[in-house]
Amino acid sequence: MYLRILTSSFLLSLLPGCMESGYLVTSLAGDPGAAVRPAQGAGLRYTNHRPAATAEEIVPLRIGSFTPGHRAKILRAVNEWNGALNGFVRFTIVEDSGASAANARQSRPWSIMAAEGIGPRVVPGPTIALAHTQPLPGSGGLMIVYIDRIGTRDLGSVVMHELGHVLGIGHGEKGLMAALYHPTDQQCIDKATITAVAAKRRLTVDQLNWCET
Numbered sequence: 001m002y003l004r005i006l007t008s009s010f011l012l013s014l015l016p017g018c019m020e021s022g023y024l025v026t027s028l029a030g031d032p033g034a035a036v037r038p039a040q041g042a043g044l045r046y047t048n049h050r051p052a053a054t055a056e057e058i059v060p061l062r063i064g065s066f067t068p069g070h071r072a073k074i075l076r077a078v079n080e081w082n083g084a085l086n087g088f089v090r091f092t093i094v095e096d097s098g099a100s101a102a103n104a105r106q107s108r109p110w111s112i113m114a115a116e117g118i119g120p121r122v123v124p125g126p127t128i129a130l131a132h133t134q135p136l137p138g139s140g141g142l143m144i145v146y147i148d149r150i151g152t153r154d155l156g157s158v159v160m161h162e163l164g165h166v167l168g169i170g171h172g173e174k175g176l177m178a179a180l181y182h183p184t185d186q187q188c189i190d191k192a193t194i195t196a197v198a199a200k201r202r203l204t205v206d207q208l209n210w211c212e213t
């Protein structure tokens with residue numbers, strides 16, 4: 001564990017560019033709307049447009065060491081994105097084994113890693129980072145989840161937000177891509193989010209899917 005923290009700190013310290021854009025933060029004063037009970041899927045229905053025949057782009061993900069419960073939440077976020085992306089782009093999970101030599105020509109994966117007990121405070125305001133996503137030069141990158149800060153928050157929502165950054169989009173005013181964690185507004189891939197992805201990747205938004213609330 002200590003080695004892993006050292007490794008991730010070391011890697012982050014080497015990374016260029018603006019570090020703030022990829023952070024999802026939470027307020028130390030508590031989450032907005034935290035008193036409202038999450039709807040737990042009620043009303044979160046996705047559109048169901050005809051899927052593309054084949055994925056035009058595969059985005060490989062490597063999931064680091066998480067508890068089975070945490071891993072399940074990460075996989076839920078990945079599956080929801082694959083449904084929303086509707087076959088035009090597809091996240092695939094790659095294993096950590098040495099089998100990668102055969103796939104040397106495949107693009108480098110994004111690694112989802114847990115870090116404990118560290119993580120920057122993010123200015124402005126009394127906030128702390130829940131997670132951070134940083135591309136690496138060339139391809140792939142790192143998603144660091146500050147796992148001991150998640151608490152009762154939904155790890156699936158946090159990872160779903162960060163996967164938006166993996167796809168190249170920035171923060172929005174509200175909804176999934178808001179920079180400040182919200183317990184009820186970040187439970188699915190909303191139309192503003194998928195519209196931003198479509199614009200970034202030159203896809204047609206009406207061929208993708210989004211949740212309708």
Ligand SMILES: [Zn+2]
Pocket residue numbers: 021022023024161162165171177178179
């Ligand atoms: Zn973010």
